[in-house]
Amino acid sequence: MEIIQQILFVGALIATAWYITKRIQHISRAIRLGRPENRTDHADERLKTMLLVAFGQKKMFTNPLVGLMHFVIYAGFLIVNIEVLEIVLDGVLGTHRLFAPFIAPVYPFLIGVFEILAVGVLTVCVVFLCRRFVAKVSRFQPERHREMTRWPRTDAAIILIAEILLMIAFLTWNASDSVLRDRGVGHYAALQGIVPDFLISQYLKPLFSNFSDTALVGYERVAWWFHILGIMAFAVYVTYSKHLHIALGFPNVYFSDLKPKGEIQNMPEITKEVQLSLGLPVTTGTDGAQTDDNGQQPAEVGRFGAKDVQDLKWINLMNAYSCTECGRCTAACPANITGKKLSPRKIMMDTRDRLEEIQQGxxxxxxxxxxxxxxxxxxxxxxxxxxxxxxxxxxNACPININPLDIILQLRRYRVMEESQAPASWNAMFSNIENNMAPWKFSPSDRFNWADQVNEVK
Structure with a gap:
């Protein structure tokens, strides 16, 4: 029986690893569709930003309670799953709590920490479900935001419910295992005197007091299999879900733009033309070649701006896959607040949907x-x-430094420069800037006439 379980476990492990590897290859290839851009400068600053924003959830703590809950569910779930290492080795080797005899003095403490975090994750997941479907926080509701269709809401519910079930399986598995150990049943008896009751699950032991030994072993095995197979299924599902940010959040923040938020990157091709027309020296690299704002030599111009995902930068595509769909960007957007159709969250979701459509092709x-x-x-x-x-x-609102504005600007540049589709008011402004060096239709020589009028009033 044990050997059959080992074979089944190894088979499930290999299948999960194979499928996740294929998904990683597809997602990586999709991200590499984007134009190259150097994001390896200032490694120390990038590392610091990643630790503060991605792991420390710095931006989430603008609302301390919500920030704390996000930290518990994010860090807690990752730390709890350190236990998976032991479970995987037990499944492959056919052992039971492999590490317990070797680290007996600290083993109960470690499992106790995992159980505290498991309760924290379970509690926060219940709260988040209530916020979405009972309190109905505005940014998650389809009546207000058209991008929140059935799938995004279902996706969030699936993940939260899955995490609740996985934590329940973990805690009840520990409890049933403790009861079997107390009764001295089979191989569980080998850990009597080595592994005591655990911090949280000891209070769940009464639930199993009326179970027969056979039923208890059956439950323990079901809980063990459910927990590990659930984690494997979770890992596969995440690659299709908005919760891919669990994996991509860290690199996404590491490679995020370090420039001041108000600085908009110029197109080097246009910069060159302006410099030539004004008789200014053209910006060059160390070898005399023209460079962009990052000091990189631009590729040959295919088109101005972006029409499709292949025209965007690779970091824009990583942003799309990293988006948590939390809606904080849309909630902060003044255009959306005033009833306009723009939703920065939808921009990111649409970019990811387009990449997924290409992957299916x-x-x-x-x-x-x-x-x-x-x-x-x-x-x-x-x-x-x-x-x-x-x-x-x-x-500024995004908790993992995603930049919807960069995508918007590149698409807008294409419409203006390739399709000449700028609104009439914009064209008037462009003309004024070209002729008068200001958005207004006044000659530069008349620009300070208002000051003379002020002096006359005095």
């Missing part, structure tokens, strides 16, 4: 797959793009 037709769709127009409309005021509120 790869699976069916190979990596040379092309279709006649594009991110612009098929997913994101001109009305959404034109509503953006570039105020950076969405960038």
């Amino acid at each position: 790869w699976k069916a037709n190979g990596y040379n797959y092309k279709d006649d769709k594009s991110l612009l127009n098929d997913y994101i409309t001109a009305e959404e793009l034109n509503a953006c005021t570039t105020c950076q509120a969405c960038v």
